[in-house]
Every structure is written in structure tokens, then in C-alpha cells.
Amino acid sequence: MRVVVCIKQVPSTNRVQLHPETNTIIRDGRQSVTNPFDTYAIEEAVRIKEKTEGEAIAISMGIPETERLLRDAESRGVDRAILLSDKNFAGADTLATSYTLSLGIRDLMPVDLVLCGKMAVDGDTAQIGPELAEQLGIPHITDVSEIYSVNESEIVCKKETDNGYQVLKIKLPALLTVVKDINMPRMPSIRGVLESQQAPFEKKGSQDLAADPEKIGLTGSPTQVVKTFIPDRSNEAIQISGDIDEQVTEIANIIDGVLNDGRSEN
Amino acid sequence: MNGNVASVEEEKCILCGMCLDSCPYEAISAEKKKCKITEPGDYSGVWVFAEQQAGKVHPVSFELLGKGRELADKRNSQLTAVLLGYKLDNHHKELIAHGADRVIFCDNVQLQKLHDEYYFNTMDQILQKETPEIFLYGATAFGRSLAPRIAASLQTGLTADCTQLEIDESSGCLYQTRPAFGGNLMATIVCPEHRPQMATVRPGVMKALEADYERTGRCEEVEYMDNRRKSTEIIDEIIEETAETISDASIIVSAGRGIGSQKNMTLVKRLADLLGGQVGVSRPLVDTGWSEYRHQIGQTGAAVAPKLLITCGVSGAIQHLAGISGAKTIIAINNDPEAPIFSIANYKVVGDCVEVLKKLIAEIENKQN
Ligand SMILES: Cc1cc2nc3c(=O)[nH]c(=O)nc-3n(C[C@H](O)[C@H](O)[C@H](O)COP(=O)(O)OP(=O)(O)OC[C@H]3O[C@@H](n4cnc5c(N)ncnc54)[C@H](O)[C@@H]3O)c2cc1C
Ligand SMILES: Nc1ncnc2c1ncn2[C@@H]1O[C@H](COP(=O)(O)O)[C@@H](O)[C@H]1O
Numbered sequence: 211m212r213v214v215v216c217i218k219q220v221p222s223t224n225r226v227q228l229h230p231e232t233n234t235i236i237r238d239g240r241q242s243v244t245n246p247f248d249t250y251a252i253e254e255a256v257r258i259k260e261k262t263e264g265e266a267i268a269i270s271m272g273i274p275e276t277e278r279l280l281r282d283a284e285s286r287g288v289d290r291a292i293l294l295s296d297k298n299f300a301g302a303d304t305l306a307t308s309y310t311l312s313l314g315i316r317d318l319m320p321v322d323l324v325l326c327g328k329m330a331v332d333g334d335t336a337q338i339g340p341e342l343a344e345q346l347g348i349p350h351i352t353d354v355s356e357i358y359s360v361n362e363s364e365i366v367c368k369k370e371t372d373n374g375y376q377v378l379k380i381k382l383p384a385l386l387t388v389v390k391d392i393n394m395p396r397m398p399s400i401r402g403v404l405e406s407q408q409a410p411f412e413k414k415g416s417q418d419l420a421a422d423p424e425k426i427g428l429t430g431s432p433t434q435v436v437k438t439f440i441p442d443r444s445n446e447a448i449q450i451s452g453d454i455d456e457q458v459t460e461i462a463n464i465i466d467g468v469l470n471d472g473r474s475e476n
Numbered sequence: 477m478n479g480n481v482a483s484v485e486e487e488k489c490i491l492c493g494m495c496l497d498s499c500p501y502e503a504i505s506a507e508k509k510k511c512k513i514t515e516p517g518d519y520s521g522v523w524v525f526a527e528q529q530a531g532k533v534h535p536v537s538f539e540l541l542g543k544g545r546e547l548a549d550k551r552n553s554q555l556t557a558v559l560l561g562y563k564l565d566n567h568h569k570e571l572i573a574h575g576a577d578r579v580i581f582c583d584n585v586q587l588q589k590l591h592d593e594y595y596f597n598t599m600d601q602i603l604q605k606e607t608p609e610i611f612l613y614g615a616t617a618f619g620r621s622l623a624p625r626i627a628a629s630l631q632t633g634l635t636a637d638c639t640q641l642e643i644d645e646s647s648g649c650l651y652q653t654r655p656a657f658g659g660n661l662m663a664t665i666v667c668p669e670h671r672p673q674m675a676t677v678r679p680g681v682m683k684a685l686e687a688d689y690e691r692t693g694r695c696e697e698v699e700y701m702d703n704r705r706k707s708t709e710i711i712d713e714i715i716e717e718t719a720e721t722i723s724d725a726s727i728i729v730s731a732g733r734g735i736g737s738q739k740n741m742t743l744v745k746r747l748a749d750l751l752g753g754q755v756g757v758s759r760p761l762v763d764t765g766w767s768e769y770r771h772q773i774g775q776t777g778a779a780v781a782p783k784l785l786i787t788c789g790v791s792g793a794i795q796h797l798a799g800i801s802g803a804k805t806i807i808a809i810n811n812d813p814e815a816p817i818f819s820i821a822n823y824k825v826v827g828d829c830v831e832v833l834k835k836l837i838a839e840i841e842n843k844q845n
Contacts, residue, residue, distance in 0.1 A: 304634065334637065336620050377710070380709075433666070449824045454831055
């Protein structure tokens with residue numbers, strides 16, 4: 211079975227600071243990491259490949275530096291890695307990203323299974339999975355927390371819902387997005403790390419993919435950011451001063467006030 | 477999905493404009509042409525996906541109708557709720573009472589469970605004939621799976637987790653605002669050249685209108701069509717009786733990283749119990765395993781609207797604030813006088829939250845005895 215896992219590079223920290231004068235974002239120099247949810251997708255891809263004696267391929271659309279993360283995936287058992295990188299891909303929203311990924315995956319056909327993380331922690335849209343599935347014309351299941359069985363033609367798995375779960379059977383080819391509970395990712399072995407430096411790695415640009423220039427990058431993105439702003443923080447909270455005992459008495463009074471107010475309303 | 481995709485499918489597709497499933501490539505480019513606005517007038521009306529689960533309309537649907545009503549009035553257009561499910565009873569009436577002018581519904585046993593494929597196929601069929609200008613979905617687990625699939629099929633944009641939606645009355649351009657860049661910024665996003673303009677909104681963020689059962693509206697039934705390929709089957713479904721969730725709690729004591737240790741979480745729980753409330757947390761506490769996801773407040777957790785919220789060692793990052801804007805009274809305890817949480821709090825307590833908690837618990841225990 212051939213499994214493709216989609217991984218995204220995200221900043222290693224959420225702490226993005228704003229430059230006080232220019233109002234631009236200061237990205238701190240720390241390294242990027244693989245989106246945490248994607249590490250579970252990588253592990254699951256490798257497990258399925260091992261079980262079915264198949265192949266696991268990692269793919270990412272990103273800047274050239276993403277090679278490091280793809281090699282890291284190889285050190286954890288992925289056989290091949292593909293980086294879709296081109297300056298024309300820059301500025302892609304989820305539709306343009308899923309289009310680009312779909313071209314990369316079509317190049318790898320026949321593919322039986324595509325795995326994504328539940329969401330990327332930087333933008334947090336959780337849209338790529340279903341959009342990619344649609345662009346590939348295959349069914350999808352989101353929020354998969356356990357795979358009960360896999361064979362060449364179908365998968366039985368558990369999907370978390372808002373108020374419980376579903377057990378689903380899905381025909382392959384298909385796309386799944388996975389949540390944390392699905393497994394415990396392994397650490398790369400020393401041998402794996404060494405081998406990953408030599409492992410098959412390909413980089414593809416928009417020409418290699420024969421991408422429609424109208425559908426990639428900023429041009430291919432229906433959505434645009436028109437404004438960014440710092441939310442209004444002019445609110446003046448009432449400060450509760452004094453030493454801690456005074457503060458606590460005051461807090462207790464406020465709580466009483468709020469709770470009793472509610473009672474008299476009812 | 478076989479090796480020779482492009483040519484084979486292209487051939488197939490020219491003949492069958494309808495089957496998005498089997499020939500996504502050509503169908504999509506066809507759709508794309510349709511969706512690029514040639515005449516903006518072709519797209520009109522505000523739509524809300526009215527999610528229902530287990531015989532009940534999800535509250536987020538009413539919240540979206542509240543917002544949708546405002547947008548439709550500004551555009552002088554109609555507000556439509558799309559309702560799919562089985563044995564839909566009075567749901568139509570409720571949707572109209574909450575602001576819809578029109579309910580498009582499909583009532584079929586296949587739609588009894590929230591099944592991605594059946595729902596998508598039905599929506600796709602409806603959207604072949606209808607061209608809304610705006611389409612809003614609840615950012616529930618199901619909405620977050622269905623909406624992007626529809627966006628890709630229509631080749632249009634989708635903005636996740638909007639906290640504000642405003643419309644330009646003349647152009648119909650929807651300004652969709654959401655937190656961005658990991659903390660200090662809000663971003664406003666538009667979708668100028670594609671329709672419908674689509675957005676998801678978390679439960680609890682928008683306000684539902686007071687139900688008015690005197691309101692009237694139209695109901696239009698859509699026949700369920702079963703001629704599409706089906707690849708998924710729900711073998712089993714477990715709906716857990718949810719205990720009170722933090723979304724409905726009227727009193728919440730919440731903890732952030734400033735609580736210091738997992739041990740101190742017992743203090744938070746104790747205070748919540750004393751007040752008859754629930755525990756909420758910021759995301760890092762879920763990430764480190766000090767608490768569970770169902771307690772998480774914020775953009776990726778629950779939006780809450782308690783009458784009293786006491787925050788302990790929460791900095792007030794924008795993704796967190798996105799979940800507490802509905803709180804009536806906020807008492808914030810933080811040792812950093814500059815913490816952004818104070819910008820939204822009603823009462824500001826600068827101090828060590830662990831010490832304050834210990835003394836506050838003692839004080840309240842005393843009072844209650
Ligand atoms: C896409 C995305 C989505 C996100 N979604 C969410 C979400 O849904 N919910 C969420 O909460 N976060 C979310 N986050 C994370 C968010 O950006 C913040 O990182 C997080 O809310 C910070 O949590 P915190 O306030 O507990 O921790 P910190 O920011 O570390 O703040 C700890 C605070 O405690 C104070 N403190 C320390 N010690 C004490 C003490 N002894 N007494 C009193 N105060 C003390 C400090 O001054 C500080 O203000 C998201 C981030 C991203 C990028
Ligand atoms: N640029 C990308 N390259 C590869 N995979 C991606 C990319 N962006 C998102 N994904 C995949 O889609 C999932 C959801 O991302 P998002 O929709 O951005 O929240 C991630 O967990 C990845 O598996």
C-alpha cells in the first residue's frame with residue numbers, strides 16, 4: 211500500500227512579537243518544527259506501511275528549509291520525501307495550497323491513502339485535509355483517533371465527534387486527518403538519522419507539476435488579508451489593591467455581589 | 477485515483493458536468509469559471525448551514541442566523557437556512573423564528589447521522605442550482621469537515637473561526653476578522669472575486685436573536701438523491717451524554733500557565749466547586765496534560781459566556797480572549813500588571829494567583845460554614 215503523509219513546517223513558538231514602532235511581526239530566530247499533529251500522521255503512515263509492506267512518502271509545500279523536516283520524517287521510517295517549493299507558491303491560502311498538494315500527490319499515483327494532521331497550529335484552519343480530498347476526488351474522514359484495520363481496499367477507523375465518536379468504514383483511496391490519540395510517535399533511530407541523509411528526496415516546482423498559474427500562490431488564492439490590527443485594549447479594569455488579605459476580602463465580596471445579583475434576577 | 481488521471485478524467489468529464497466525485501479535475505475548473513464573479517448580481521442571499529444533531533438544532537445555527545439576519549438586512553437580501561436531517565419536526569419553525577426567511581430542507585433517513593459524504597452530496601446538489609453570496613457554517617467538528625469540502629468543490633475561499641463579520645453594503649464584500657499570527661494580531665480577510673464568501677464561526681461567538689414565533693418564512697423541500705458513489709459507511713455511532721459543558725457554565729474558574737503546577741489545579745477545582753462552577757484552562761495546560769481538552773477555552777477550545785469568570789495566571793493571548801468575550805464579569809488574577817488579560821477584565825488583581833486562591837478558598841469556606 212502506498213501512503214502519502216502531508217506535513218507542514220510551523221514556527222516552534224506561538225510567541226510572535228510585534229515591533230513596537232513599525233508594527234511588523236518579529237519572528238524570533240528559533241527553528242521551525244513539524245506541525246505537532248503531523249508527527250502523529252507520520253507515525254501512522256509508517257505503521258501502515260510496515261503492516262502492509264508498502265511505502266510511505268512524505269510531502270510538504272514550503273520553503274527550501276523544509277527539507278530538514280522531511281529528512282527528519284525519513285529518519286522516522288518514511289521512505290521518500292517530496293518538497294513542493296517555488297516562489298510562485300508563496301502566499302497560498304488553503305485552496306491554493308490544497309491544489310498544489312493535490313498535484314504533488316497525483317504525480318505519485320497510484321496512492322491508496324493520504325494522511326494529514328487534524329490542523330496546523332500556526333493558522334489553525336483544519337481546512338487542508340477536506341479541501342485536498344475534494345481536489346483529489348477521494349473521500350475523507352477528519353479527526354481520526356484510531357485505525358482498527360487496514361487492507362488494500364478499506365480502512366475501519368474511529369472518528370472523534372463533538373459529543374462522542376463514530377466507527378467508520380471507508381473505501382480506499384481516501385484521506386484521513388489524525389488527532390493526537392492515534393499513536394505515540396517513535397524517536398528516530400541513529401541508523402535512521404544517518405540513512406535519511408541519503409534517502410530519496412525530490413524537490414518540485416510549479417513547472418514540474420505543470421501547475422495552472424491561476425491556481426497557485428497568491429494569484430490562486432480566493433482569500434486575501436486586507437488588514438491586520440491590534441485589538442483595542444483600552445478597557446480600564448477596576449484594580450483591587452491592598453495587601454493580599456484585603457484583596458481576598460474584596461474579591462469574595464465581588465463574587466457575592468455577582469452571585470446574589472443573579473439570584474434576585476431569577 | 478489511478479495513474480493516468482488527467483487525460484482519462486478529462487474525457488469523462490466533458491460529457492458529465494455533474495459528477496464532481498469521479499472527475500474532480502475538469503469539474504473543478506468548470507466550477508471555477510462559474511464562481512468567478514462575472515456579474516455579482518448573480519450571487520445573492522445569505523445562507524446559514526443549520527446543523528442539527530440527534531434531533532436538535534445546534535445552538536450555533538441560531539447564533540449564525542442572528543448574524544446572518546444583520547448581513548442580509550444590510551444587503552437587502554434574503555436569509556436562508558439549509559437544514560438536512562431526518563424527522564426534522566419543528567426545526568423549520570425554529571429557524572424561521574430565529575431570523576430565517578427561507579428554509580431549504582432535505583429530510584431523509586440517510587441524513588439521520590452526520591455523514592460527511594451524504595451531506596456533501598446533498599449540499600453539492602443544492603448548490604448546483606443556487607448561488608448564495610455568503611454562506612456561514614458553525615465551526616463544529618462536522619462543520620469544519622463539511623465547509624472546506626464545499627469550498628474546494630466550488631473553488632472559493634473559506635475563512636475559519638471568524639470572530640467578527642461585517643459587510644460592505646454596496647459591494648457585498650464580507651470582511652471576515654479572525655485572530656492571526658499566534659497572538660497579538662487580528663486579521664481581516666476578504667474574498668473579493670469568488671462566491672459564495674464562506675466562513676466558519678465557533679459556537680458562542682455570535683448572538684442569537686430572541687425567538688419570534690410570529691415570524692413567517694418559506695420552506696422548500698429538496699429531494700434526496702442517492703445516485704452518487706458512496707465510499708464511507710458509519711458502522712457505529714456513540715453519542716455520549718455530555719455532563720454540563722463549560723460552554724453552558726454560569727460560573728467558571730480558569731487557570732493558565734501561571735498556576736505553576738498540576739498540583740495547584742486542585743485549588744482551581746476547589747474554588748470552582750465552592751462556587752458551583754466549572755474549571756476552564758488555557759491551551760498550554762491541555763498541551764502539557766495538566767488538564768483535558770474539554771476544559772480548554774479559546775479559539776480552538778470552547779467559547780464561554782458565564783456570568784462570572786475568575787482567571788488565574790492566564791496571560792490573555794488573543795486566541796484565549798476569543799473564547800471569553802461573552803463573559804459578563806471577569807476577575808483576573810495575574811502577577812504581571814501589564815498582562816493583556818486585564819484589558820478585558822472588569823476587576824484587576826495583581827498578585828500571585830496561587831496565594832490568592834488559597835486564601836480565597838479559606839475565606840469562602842469560612843463564610844459558607
Ligand atoms: C492558532 C492558535 C490557536 C490557539 N488557540 C488557543 C485556545 O483556544 N486557547 C488558549 O488558551 N490558547 C490558544 N492558543 C495559545 C495562545 O496563543 C497562548 O499561548 C495561550 O493562551 C497562553 O496561555 P497562558 O495564558 O496559560 O500562558 P502564558 O501566556 O505563559 O501566561 C501565563 C501568565 O501567568 C502569569 N503568571 C505567572 N506566574 C504567576 C503567578 N504565580 N500568579 C499569577 N500569575 C502568574 C504570567 O504573568 C502570564 O501572564 C492558540 C495559539 C495559536 C497559535
Ligand atoms: N503547506 C503544507 N504542506 C503539506 N501539508 C500541509 C500544508 N499545509 C497544511 N498541510 C496539512 O494539512 C493539515 C491541516 O492544516 P491546516 O488546514 O493548515 O490547519 C496539516 O496538519 C498538514 O497535514
